[in-house]
Amino acid sequence: MSIEIRELIIKTEIFSGQINDAPEIWIKDLENLKMQFLEECKQILPLRRQAKFIKDRTVMGLMKVSGYTDENFKMPLKNANMQAVAPYSLMINPDSLKMQRSIEDNTQQVPNTSAPSQKYKATPSDKLSFDIVIDCTGVVDANRTDMEVEIKKLETIIYTYNGKIHRSNFVKSQWGQNLSFNCVLTSFDISYTLFKPNGSPLRAKISMAFCQYISPTTVEKMEKKQSPDVSHIVTVVKGVTLPHLCQEVWNQEAYYIQVAKYNNLNKFRKLHGGEKLIFPPIIQPV
Known part of the structure; x- marks a missing residue:
């Protein structure tokens, strides 16, 4: 049982009068403690419901990100022992995905005209962004409770500089049968939102953004x-x-x-x- 759940049980027992020798500061600040308890419930219970939903879901499965060392996404990332690095499976699927597409035009205005003339300049690469939660309380996955290990696995695939290719790895994001996005990482922001009493993080929200990557040879074939x-x-x-x-x-x-x-x-x-x-x-x- 996680530290967080044990604390909630203790606080619940205090509220129901089952513990008479509670710390004086808890009794004195009971109203504030009740508010804190409710806020913690709001955070934990949705995660437990989502964890159950994940276990029950067999068709779509969890979103995965895989690393590659070539621009054609044919050569999987390998570790120091030359073994393929396993894809990173998210603990909880994102609530939403944001796909951005745009077209750039030259808008130079011709002299003696009342409005600029837009001429096609370029179609920038598609962009994909989403937020994920890494929860190491044991509520979502009892076998994944080390935040440092989870962050390291994810960073190795999408962020860490690869000296063999002189850049970060090429990344493939896959979710279900229809979403497969070949890309490179453009931003990686971590916000730690829950901690153990010793300060070690238990939960993190990670915001990631990717830019679609298409090799030059593939672009040439596509453009015709x-x-x-x-x-x-x-x-x-x-x-x-x-x-x-x-x-x-x-x-x-x-x-x-x-x-x-x-x-x-x-x-x-x-x-x-x-x-x-x-x-x-x-x-x-x-």
Whole structure:
């Protein structure tokens, strides 16, 4: 039984008159003690109800965070013995998750106009943030009562600098079957909210924020850029024409003259199959 629960039982017995030799200061400040008792109940009882809810829940399970050492999330984090570090399972699932998405535009105003003209600049990475509770009173999990160990396990995966990759680890947050978020940590705030009489923390609230991470090769595949301000290398298929390739690459065949000049072509209708052509940035990005 945790220290916290034993204290509550003692205080309850005092209120019901079962203990006559209670400390004088407790009797004197009984009204204040009652208020404190009620506040403690508000904190502990919801955690006990949530702990029971977690045990009964088998489909979704607990949220987990895993560490990886490569940007493609294929190589799990390993310890000094070259064994894979197990994912960190949260004690209690977050009450809510906040997903942030945004679009950035250039809003420079053209001279002699009444309003700025918004032009697309970039789509920042998605952001995920949530709060978790680590409770080491034994109420949630009797086998996890060491706050220092819990914090260390979590920090090792998401926060600690990894000298092999010269940065903190890549992180995957997983909850249920549909939520899987590849990311890196951007903030990690700890607030200790409950302590033992000796000052050791029993409960902590941790606020974490992550930024989605997508490797450059994956970004390139996802974007499928078809724009005249980006260079392309195209392998020619026999029988295809240069205007056709311009239409295919840029959705605009009118740039075939510039491509022909750049590649020193004296013809553009009968190209040699297998040769590689460079489609240069015809339009410079703003």
